[in-house]
Amino acid sequence: MxxxxxxxxxxxxxxxxxxxxxxxxxxxxxxxxxxxxxxxxxxxxxxxxxxxxxxxxxxxxxxxxxxxxxxxxxxxxxxxxxxxxxxxxxxxxxxxxxxxxxxxxxxxxxxxxxxxxxxxxxxFWDSPPEEAPWEREHRELQEAERRANTYDETALRAALDAVLTSGPDQVRSAWARVVSELHHTLDGSPTKWEGAWLAAVTEAPSRPSAGTQLDSLLSRAALHVLQTVPPLSAEKPKVVP
Structure with missing residues (x-):
């Protein structure tokens, strides 16, 4: 052969x-x-x-x-x-x-x-090839996205505190931030919510465990939203000539 x-x-x-x-x-x-x-x-x-x-x-x-x-x-x-x-x-x-x-x-x-x-x-084991500029840019972008998608309890607490101090004009945007924090993950992998809107909190990947102090704070914030958010108006906005 x-x-x-x-x-x-x-x-x-x-x-x-x-x-x-x-x-x-x-x-x-x-x-x-x-x-x-x-x-x-x-x-x-x-x-x-x-x-x-x-x-x-x-x-x-x-x-x-x-x-x-x-x-x-x-x-x-x-x-x-x-x-x-x-x-x-x-x-x-x-x-x-x-x-x-x-x-x-x-x-x-x-x-x-x-x-x-x-x-x-x-x-070449001792000196890995240099990273090309586009490779470095792509890596840094991925790392930034991962950090932004990583669950942070401190950030969630801050968002919940903001809800509890929000008035009718700000409470919706404050609650949206809470939902966003709840959909961050431990490893920073992105999530795309495709379930029912009402389950966006109860089925969120980083929802606090039931019975914890953070879960109680989340319930208080949700109740504040229900009591504070103004009803949606069915009236069409007037067009000023």
């Missing part, structure tokens, strides 16, 4: 033909199921094929199946096997971001400490 792929790399234009599309896909699926076979074949190709040949296989849809991210730690802990491989090729085996699993990350960092050339091949 290794010799056949090396020979195919010498005529890399064949890698893009319709005739080889299905066989190469079948090969990739088979290698995905057999990790040991995949690693043995990858090692043969890494050590036998020249840099240009292996890069041709990589571009031609073969190498990604041979060097998946799942095998990165395998090659890091056996980096000595790749010592004679052209660095442009050996880097492909570890060209992945740091693993998220703490145990795997610890093993990967230990391997980097052992092999200076591996540390050089994964130098």
């Amino acid at each position: 290794a010799d056949a792929l090396v020979g195919l790399a010498a005529h890399h234009e064949l890698l893009y033909t319709q005739e080889l599309q299905t066989p190469l896909q079948d090969l990739a699926e088979a290698l995905g199921r057999e990790s040991q076979t995949r690693r043995d074949l990858a090692l043969l190709l890494l050590t036998r094929a020249g840099a240009e040949q292996f890069l041709a296989l990589h571009i031609g849809r073969v190498s990604p199946g041979l060097l998946p991210q799942a095998d990165a730690l395998h090659w890091m802990e056996r980096w000595g096997l790749l010592s004679a491989v052209h660095e442009q090729v050996s880097r492909l085996a570890v060209a992945f971001p740091p693993p998220e699993d703490p145990t795997v990350l610890e093993r990967a960092l230990a391997a980097r400490d052992t092999h200076p050339t591996l540390r050089a091949a994964t130098a």
Whole structure:
């Protein structure tokens, strides 16, 4: 198999033909199921094929199946096997971001400490790519929205106090602020109320637990609204000529 792929790399234009599309896909699926076979074949190709040949296989849809991210730690802990491989090729085996699993990350960092050339091949771990201006703007906007949507008991208490001191002209807007605070969430995820208007408080995600002091304050504020809010007028406003 290794010799056949090396020979195919010498005529890399064949890698893009319709005739080889299905066989190469079948090969990739088979290698995905057999990790040991995949690693043995990858090692043969890494050590036998020249840099240009292996890069041709990589571009031609073969190498990604041979060097998946799942095998990165395998090659890091056996980096000595790749010592004679052209660095442009050996880097492909570890060209992945740091693993998220703490145990795997610890093993990967230990391997980097052992092999200076591996540390050089994964130098991007130590200096993450700079954030583009539009990415930073988007992130900051998301963070601001998350903060604005995060439940804050102090802000809810202030809104309830404002209701209790509001007169007929301000009580509706003051109560709307209370409802808005009740629909903020602990993690700042946005909510969109689609239920009945009368249930906007009773089913709000941050409604105080029944029987608490904050729940009592909410009930007092609601009663104040009912006693204070002026009735809606059915009269149409007069148009002044």
